[in-house]
Amino acid sequence: MSHGHEADTLGAHGGHALPHSHKKQYIILGIVLSIVTFIELGIPLFKGVPELWSAAQEVWAPLLIVLSIFKFGAVVGDFMHLRNDLTLYKFLFISPLVLAMFSFFAIGSLSVVHFHPFGKGYAVTAQDLADGYVPPTVGGGADAPLADDKFEAAFADAQKTGFAKGKETFTASCVSCHRADGGGMPGLGVNLTDDCYKHGGKIAALYTTIAKGVSGTAMPAWQTSMDSEKLRQVSYYVRSLKGTNAAGGKECEGAKE
């Protein structure tokens, strides 16, 4: 790959030969990378061809990942010269890269276990919650809020302690919008002490609303900071407030239950 370009150079320093030019190599690599990019872009277009498209997850997704790894390697190895550079530079770059990939895949696999990116397909919307959809993290296994038929016993258990655990959580996290007595605040939390509920007053519905929050309002998704036991206990406490009709509470919102 040696090219003599001495004619229009500033004049090489006496005796020191210029390093080899890699111009041709770079241009060829640029063309190859362009072709690879066009192939990548073409893959989503297969959507119009059902026979090709049925293989999407099995073939096309891994192919896209392999092609991006190729591009990544080509840019780092050739444009950044790392392939023929010092081991020290390789170590400085590749070791954090490997660590970053480990954490990336660790986090990624957690998200598959705890959430459901491939389950329902997409985000749970407020409409889904209103329709009674209970996400797997909330509805399944040991995390489940107790079904309504078991509600009496569990509620009675919590009642023995005066809903102490739930009240503690409520005092720590909920009173800034729902008021200490649950009466609610204009523009913020609803009144929890009347018989009206916007997203359902049954224990499972209360649990889901508290866990997932309500989009477009100030109500956050508490499952990001509370475990299911806390969510359960605070649901019981909120349920216990029903009908206590706090003085000066907010007007009825939603449906009477």
Next chain:
Amino acid sequence: MSAHAENLTHDDAHGHDGHGALAENNFLGLPNIKLAMWAFLGSECMFFGSLIGTYFFYHGNSLSGPLPKDVFSIGITSISTFLLLMSSVTMALAVDSMKQQKPSTARNFILATALLGATFVGFQVLEFHEFYTEKHLVFAGPNASLFGSTFYTMTGFHGTHVTVGVIWLVIMSILIQKKKLVPGKEAVNVEVMGLYWHFVDIVWIVIFTFVYLLEFLK
């Protein structure tokens, strides 16, 4: 810091011509600036790794707002992706020209790289503007979604990196034009800028494939 580096070069009799110590060789015989850049890029791997990882951790868990498929436009993003990829070619050619002692050719390639990079940033500004105003993808506040927050943080930091790179490229082209930076020993300054630029390109290679293209396979 630089005084320390200068002491090292003096002690090791590597010569010192009054230019910045960063371009000097250290006691290992390596240019300080290049060693520093590789170490910095290593830390950048962790930085972008966590931003991209966070995006995927929350992917598909937004409670509200538009979803990736509602907002992504594969056509526009493909063009800007292609431009950024081509900017890596011009950057490599700039470094090569500098090593070949052809500063004006190098300067032209650097300006071409800056132009391609600036166009990429321009496309991103347009994209963000469209996402925010027309598609109501919100970054922060009560109406923000997990997708909005993680997407803007990730791609915003990448765009900022490109912007910093463009500024660096323009400054470098001026220095070469004014002969304040000459081939030879100082070619390493252009090479190191190239390392940064190529890194920004590979981050986009990953984001474009994993965030944009794979979205359309689902």
